Amino acid sequence: MSTAAGGDRGARQGGSGKGPETEPGVADLFGRLNLTEEEGEVAAFSDDEDEDAGVQWAVVGKVLSPSTIHATTIKGAMKPAWGNPCGLKIRSIGEKADNLFIAEFGDKFAMERALEGSPWLVGKHAVILRDYDDRLVPSEIVFDKIDLWVRILNLPLGWMNAHRGTRAMGLVGDVKKMDVDGDGKASGPFLRARVAIELAKPLRRGVLLKTDRVKPPDWFDLQYEKLPFFYHSCGVLGHGDLECATPAPRNALGKLLYDITLRAPEDKKKKIQSLTQAAAESFGMVL
Ligand SMILES: [Zn+2]
Structure with a gap:
């Protein structure tokens, strides 16, 4: 299974959408997987796709928890911690138990702030982030x-x-x-x-x-x-x-x-972690 997936990605990276005769890697797959002629057809990405199809400012994350954490729980914790950034979207990817997610941001600044400010926490559990890459496959994403x-x-x-x-x-x-x-x-x-x-x-x-x-x-x-x-x-x-x-x-x-x-004690001069907290503290609101 894994070798087939690897070969498939190689074929996608070729990406010109030509038939199996000219697509590098596909002839080899034909032999190994006994593909039918129909199965040998290739769908490829093209460079002139809509911006909507791609993801511009995003990170891939994992909550390091032994139990499954829902995307809405992750968003509920990260949204205030990241200062309620404009355009934030969070969705789960991969197997549920892996607690993997993608977070999309409205701009580069908000994304970099999240990447550089780690570790973030959902409850007491660590959230680890890495750069987003279009070609990542959830089952192969490693946070070591x-x-x-x-x-x-x-x-x-x-x-x-x-x-x-x-x-x-x-x-x-x-x-x-x-x-x-x-x-x-x-x-x-x-x-x-x-x-x-x-x-x-x-x-x-x-x-x-x-x-x-x-x-x-x-x-x-x-x-x-x-x-x-x-x-x-x-x-x-x-x-x-x-x-x-x-x-x-x-x-x-x-x-x-x-x-x-x-665990290092919290600073005596308390750092303000988010805009929401800052507002809450100055107006005496209870979060
Ligand atoms: Zn142990």
């Missing part, structure tokens, strides 16, 4: 990483910069952005970076850094901002005790290996 803002706490002064900080953050995942000033220096009580983290692996609780030539490496605690739902036994995002394949035993004190301290 999530971008999170990570903090390393109580670092020695010599590590509060982009140079060494990137090395430390590199232990956590792919470093997308360091929160440093124009000179590459970090300020505040922790080092902060946006890091792409592998979803299949347990969250790291800290990093080992050799901060001194002669002494052994030291352990530095990590915290994650807006950390979504994860299982406190295995440390993996997106599932709970019922779905876990690799639960870990409790320690001698009866505690699970992971706990809520991995």
